[in-house]
Amino acid sequence: MSTDNNPLLQEFHTFHNTAPFSLIKESDYESAFAKAIQIAKKEINSITENTEAPSFENTIEALDSSGETLGRISSIFFNLNSAETNDEIQRIAREVSPQLSEFGNDVTLNLDLFKRVKAVYDQKNDLDLTEEQKTLLDKQYKRFSRNGANLTDDKKVRLREIDSELSKLTLAFGENVLAATNDFEMHLEDDSRLAGLPESAKEAAAETAKAKDKTGYVFTLDYPSYIPFMTYVDDRKLREEMSKAFGKKAYKDDHDNQENVLNIVRLRYERAQLLGYETHAHFVLEERMAKTPETVIQFSQEILEKAKPAAQHDFDELTNFAISISNQSEISESITKLEKWDAAYYSEKLKQRLFSLDDELLKPYFKLENVINGVFEIASRLYGLSFEETQEIEKYHPDVLTYVVKNEDDSLNSIFYADFFPRKGKRNGAWMTSFKGQWHDANGNNVRPHVSNVCNFTKPTATKPSLLTFNEVTTLFHEFGHALHGMLADTKYQSLSGTSVFWDFVELPSQVLENWCYEKEALEIFARHYETNEVIPLEYIEKIKAAANFQEGLQTLRQLSFGMLDMNWHGIDPTGITDVKAHERKTFDQTDLYPDVVSSCMSTSFGHIFQGGYSAGYYSYKWAEVLDADAFEMFKENGIFDRTTAKKFRDHVLSRGGTEDPMLLYTRFRGSEPKIDALLKRAGLIS
Structure with missing residues (x-):
C-alpha cells in the first residue's frame, strides 16, 4: 500500500498541529508504522555512519531526536x-x-551505535554539559547497558525473543481483561430487587439496558455501574453475585489470564537474569527513588506495622456494626460475619452513621462540568493557566472535550483532551497520557504538549447531568495533577520532559493535587448544587474533612497488599510457581482481614503490573503519598493558593521532568528530604 497520502505520515496542518482523527483510517496504521520504522532506522544509520568523532551533539542529541514520526x-x-x-x-x-519491540532491540543492541554512545559517556567528565545534558547522557548510556548492549550475540538473540514475546503477552493480558469485563452483565427486570439503590444509578442502569435493546436494568463491571451497586443494593445475594463476577475477571473463564501471568513473570525474570540482575524488581528499581527491593520491603513493612492494628480496629468496628444493623433490619439479610461483598455496603452505612455523610448527599454538589471548571480555576490561581474549550480540535469520540491552555502572557501552554465517560x-x-510531548526543537522553539485525561465517570441521564461521587472528584483531581506535570513541562529534551520521571516520583504531582479536594477554600470554588447553584454547606465540608480518615487503616492495608503482591511476583525467582x-494468597494472607473468595483472583486482572508500566513499581503510590503529604504541609503553612509556594513547586518539580535525580528536585522545593511522619499523621495512624 502506498504511503504517499497516509495522513499519519504527513505534517498535521490542523489547529495547533493536533491529530487529524477524521482523516485517519484503521487501514492507515500498519503501513504508517512500517514506514515510520524505516524512517527511524535511517535516522539511526545517519548517526552510526557519521565519520566525525562521536560528540554529545552528533550522537546523544541526535539519538534523542530520532524516531519522532514513529x-x-x-x-x-x-x-x-x-x-x-x-x-x-x-488485531x-x-x-x-x-515489530516495535524488534525495532527497540535493533537500537539498543546496535553495537556501532553503542560504541559511539559509550565514547561520549567515557569522556563525560571532560565535557562542559548542563545538568540536563548529563542526565540525558547517563540515561542514553543506561538505555543500552540495561538492555543488552554488553551481551554476547547468543544472549542478544534470546533478549529479542523475550521482548517480542512479552509485547504479545501483555497485550493479550489486557485484551482478556477488557473482554471479560464486557462479557458480564446483570440484567434485572424486577425493580424490587434494587431496594437501596439511588434513583440516579437505577436510571443509568435503565439507559444501559435500553442501549442494549433490553427492558429493565443492566449492570456491568464498569466502575460507574459496579461501585453504586456494591455500595447501596440491599439484596446481599445480588451483591455477592456482582462481587464474585468482578473478582474472577480473566480467571478460569473464557478469557483466562493465568498462563499469561506466569509467562510474563517468568520472562521478566529471565530477562533480568540475562542482564545480570537478581530479579526483575532489582532491574526496575535501579532506576527508581527506592533503588532496591529491600528498601521497598522495609518501607512497606514500616507502614504495615502502623496500619495493621488500625485496620483490625476498622474491620472489627465494621463487623460489629454490620451484624448489629443486619439483625435489626427488614431489608437486608442477617449476617454472622463480614464478606467482601459486604464491605462497601456496610462501610457506607457506618460512614452515614458516624458523619451523616454519603455520596448521594454530596453528588448534587459535584456536577462534572463544575468540577472541571473548579480544577481549571485552581490551576489558574496556582500557575496562571487559563482553559478555553474549542471545537477546532478534532476528537476521536464525540464525548471528548478539547481545550486550548494558555499562560498568563496569553502564549500557548498546551492542548488538553478530556474523555470522561x-x-x-x-x-x-483513569489515566493521563499525551498525544505529543514537550521539547525544544532544533530552532530553539519550545514545542508544547498535547495532554489527555481519560476517566470513567457516571454519564448524564435524561433527567440529571453527570454528578460525581467524592471519590470520582479526587480521581479527576489526581489525573489532572498528572496533566499539569505534562502541561508545565519545560525541558530541552523530550525524553526527559513532563512525566518522564522515576515511577515512584511520577505520582507526586497527581496525589498532591488531591489535597485541594478537602479544603474549604477550594471546595467553595466548584462545589455548587447543580439545581440551585448553592455553595456546598460548611457542615458538609467539615464532614468531608472529618471523614477523610474513615477506615484509613483498611484502605492503607489494601493498597499495601497490592504493592506487596507486585513485589512477590517480581522480586523473586518465579520459575517454580504453578x-x-x-501464590497470590501468600501475600494476601498477611494483609487480608476478609475471608478469601475461592473463585476470585486479583492477579489475572491486575493491569497496572501485567499490562501497564507498574511492574515492581506499584509501591510507588504509597511512596508518593509520603512525598505529597510532606509537600502539602508546605502549602498549608503558606496558604493553599500561595503563588510563591506554587512557583517553587512548578520550578523545581513540575517543569523539570526527569532532568535530575528526583530527590534533589524535591529537596530544592521543600528544603529537606520528605518525612514519613506527615503521611502517618494525615492518615491518623499516629498522633
Missing part, C-alpha cells in the same frame, strides 16, 4: 487502543507490538 504514530494508536478500541485496532496492536471500547480506570491463586 513516536507520534505510536502515541495516537496506543491511546486509541486504550480509549476507543475495537477488534481491528486490537493491529498484536501485529505491530512485536465509559463505553464498550474503553478500558476501565498456581497463580495460591
